[in-house]
Amino acid sequence: MVIDLSRCLGCWTCALGCKAENDEPIGIWWNRILTTGGKEMDTPSGTYPDVRMTYMPINCQHCDNAPCVKVCPVGALRKRDDGIVFLDWDRCIGCRYCLVACPYGIPAFNWAPPVQVPDNSQFKLGAPAVPVRPVGVAEKCTFCFHRVDVGNLTPACIEVCPAGARFFGDLDDPNSQVSQIIQTKPTMRLREELGTEPSVYYVPPRNPTRPQEVSAT
Amino acid sequence: MKVNEGSLLQPLLKTGTAFYVFVGALLVLTGWFLYCWYTQLSEGLIVTGMRSVYNAPNYMAYGVAGGSPWGIYVTTFIFWIGISHAGIAISASVRLMNLVKYKVVARMAEVLTLVALPMAALSIVFDVGRPDRLFNLLQFGRFQAPLLWDLSAITTYFMATIIYLYLSLRGDIDELARKLPKREKFYKRLAMNYEGTETDKARHTQTLWWLAIAIIPIMVTVHSVVSFVFGLMVARAEWYSTIFAIYFVVGAIVSGVAAVYSLAWIFRWLYKWQSLITDEVLKGISWALRNVLIIYLYLWIAEVLTTSYMGPSAELRVSDFLWSGPYAVIFWPLAIIGFGIPAIILLMPVFAKRLFNPMLIFIASIILNIAFWIKRFTIVVPSLLNPPLYQTGIYIPTITEASIILGTFWMATLLYVLFVKMFPIIELDAVRE
Numbered sequence: 001m002v003i004d005l006s007r008c009l010g011c012w013t014c015a016l017g018c019k020a021e022n023d024e025p026i027g028i029w030w031n032r033i034l035t036t037g038g039k040e041m042d043t044p045s046g047t048y049p050d051v052r053m054t055y056m057p058i059n060c061q062h063c064d065n066a067p068c069v070k071v072c073p074v075g076a077l078r079k080r081d082d083g084i085v086f087l088d089w090d091r092c093i094g095c096r097y098c099l100v101a102c103p104y105g106i107p108a109f110n111w112a113p114p115v116q117v118p119d120n121s122q123f124k125l126g127a128p129a130v131p132v133r134p135v136g137v138a139e140k141c142t143f144c145f146h147r148v149d150v151g152n153l154t155p156a157c158i159e160v161c162p163a164g165a166r167f168f169g170d171l172d173d174p175n176s177q178v179s180q181i182i183q184t185k186p187t188m189r190l191r192e193e194l195g196t197e198p199s200v201y202y203v204p205p206r207n208p209t210r211p212q213e214v215s216a217t
Numbered sequence: 218m219k220v221n222e223g224s225l226l227q228p229l230l231k232t233g234t235a236f237y238v239f240v241g242a243l244l245v246l247t248g249w250f251l252y253c254w255y256t257q258l259s260e261g262l263i264v265t266g267m268r269s270v271y272n273a274p275n276y277m278a279y280g281v282a283g284g285s286p287w288g289i290y291v292t293t294f295i296f297w298i299g300i301s302h303a304g305i306a307i308s309a310s311v312r313l314m315n316l317v318k319y320k321v322v323a324r325m326a327e328v329l330t331l332v333a334l335p336m337a338a339l340s341i342v343f344d345v346g347r348p349d350r351l352f353n354l355l356q357f358g359r360f361q362a363p364l365l366w367d368l369s370a371i372t373t374y375f376m377a378t379i380i381y382l383y384l385s386l387r388g389d390i391d392e393l394a395r396k397l398p399k400r401e402k403f404y405k406r407l408a409m410n411y412e413g414t415e416t417d418k419a420r421h422t423q424t425l426w427w428l429a430i431a432i433i434p435i436m437v438t439v440h441s442v443v444s445f446v447f448g449l450m451v452a453r454a455e456w457y458s459t460i461f462a463i464y465f466v467v468g469a470i471v472s473g474v475a476a477v478y479s480l481a482w483i484f485r486w487l488y489k490w491q492s493l494i495t496d497e498v499l500k501g502i503s504w505a506l507r508n509v510l511i512i513y514l515y516l517w518i519a520e521v522l523t524t525s526y527m528g529p530s531a532e533l534r535v536s537d538f539l540w541s542g543p544y545a546v547i548f549w550p551l552a553i554i555g556f557g558i559p560a561i562i563l564l565m566p567v568f569a570k571r572l573f574n575p576m577l578i579f580i581a582s583i584i585l586n587i588a589f590w591i592k593r594f595t596i597v598v599p600s601l602l603n604p605p606l607y608q609t610g611i612y613i614p615t616i617t618e619a620s621i622i623l624g625t626f627w628m629a630t631l632l633y634v635l636f637v638k639m640f641p642i643i644e645l646d647a648v649r650e
Binding site (some may be wrong): 097101103134137195 | 260261262263265267268269270272273286287344345347349350351353354356357358359361362363364365368433446451452453544568601605606607
């Protein structure tokens, strides 16, 4: 996956699309959009007037050398041949070691019995292929493998992104769109120094808009 | 040593009102614990104060409800493992180095291990979200995962402890069958046809000696693998360090020896065994306690300096959090009252022999044990509250969570008291020698 930060609007559509597709209960986000400035939404970084507004959408990085897969005591977290790291919530014992081991803070835990809004009995969100998770297990982004396995479909977050900031494809195929972007644009990966070999590449933001420049034009 | 053997059986023979009140209180507290555990099982871990980033059912919003995915359950797990440590280790070293003088505390220490290990295992049962699926650990267990190392090391240690304790107890049980006719049947069955001949005794002694040799490395392994649960996590600041295994093992020895000292003092005070557990014995234990404590403090300083002098920003963030941030209110009392004062009390007799006061050292050992629980808390939680990429979170244990944890203490005390009522807490042989 490639996320072009210079295109990201910080609109959270990817997070909502993900939530709808995967039927994530209240309090659980497989996809989050961080801002560099602070913990509130849309917080710019820096001091006025020299402030920058940048977003950092984070979902599971599907590391090649995934710490969560390494530490899972029951092998509930596994890596598929195509590199997708998924969590088998029928096997998870809820020890939360993956929450502790993940450098990106990705796995979420069902602290309470999951509550869906709208209520599942009235209106069922989520793809039929995605089962509801029980209380007491961890869950995380699956790169929507239920969609990817079908063939032409891409993950829900790619589908819904209004800015076209997210790209999905096979990194092993040099002709795929994602490989092309990585070859032509500068990219970075999160906390690369840890050697986790994440599969999500970020295109850094271009010169961010500064307020004084905006007012000048 | 001229001691009436009858005084050793005193706890088995006499049972006063105070005992029933004590056990009754423990049972009530255990009942409250069971209720709290039931609440947690039915409502999920939401009843605890643990949370993680972007993951809190009470928050509809996108706001970061940061928290610690592990809390006092894991802290208590480390604590009980630490306590269990010294127990059988002391006993094994007494046997291997033939320290006849300390034989009087050997069994107290063994039983401590025996009650502490199940409590450690229970703490993990409280911690997991799906205790009903724990058998997955056997079915799907991956030996590449640190938690499986824990599981195997702890079960090995537990089995070794049970066998060791039983073998050293068997002769005494056989003797009790003759001395207490009322419970003869029970003891006879438990002794499993022990004959008590010279060859029998020699065989027991020899087996115990070999077991003792096996137990020492197992004990080091157990706490090392507990440290590996944390020390191998590259994702978390302050944890990822080579010192962790040694640091944990030494810490466990300090807390374990302190616990054994407290127990020895309590028994001596309760049953007036001054002639049995002499000042000399207590002095010896406190001497060992002082030395390992100094090694521990040295390791602590080395660790603190490494993470705070120039450390990468993530490490500095956690150490600032601990030193001058929200956890400073825990950290400084811990350092000054929890470790400073016991260290001074234990060091005093070095300068003037008459400053040795068994009761003062008892207080120091109790403080040390509380301090070690808090120390483990300050190892586990601050790193988890400061995840890189995210904001600092907050963790406040709930009353339910605390009651469950205290439950392990009530149960451990209960088990210990029951053992004391059923078996001699000092080896009968130790008195004869």
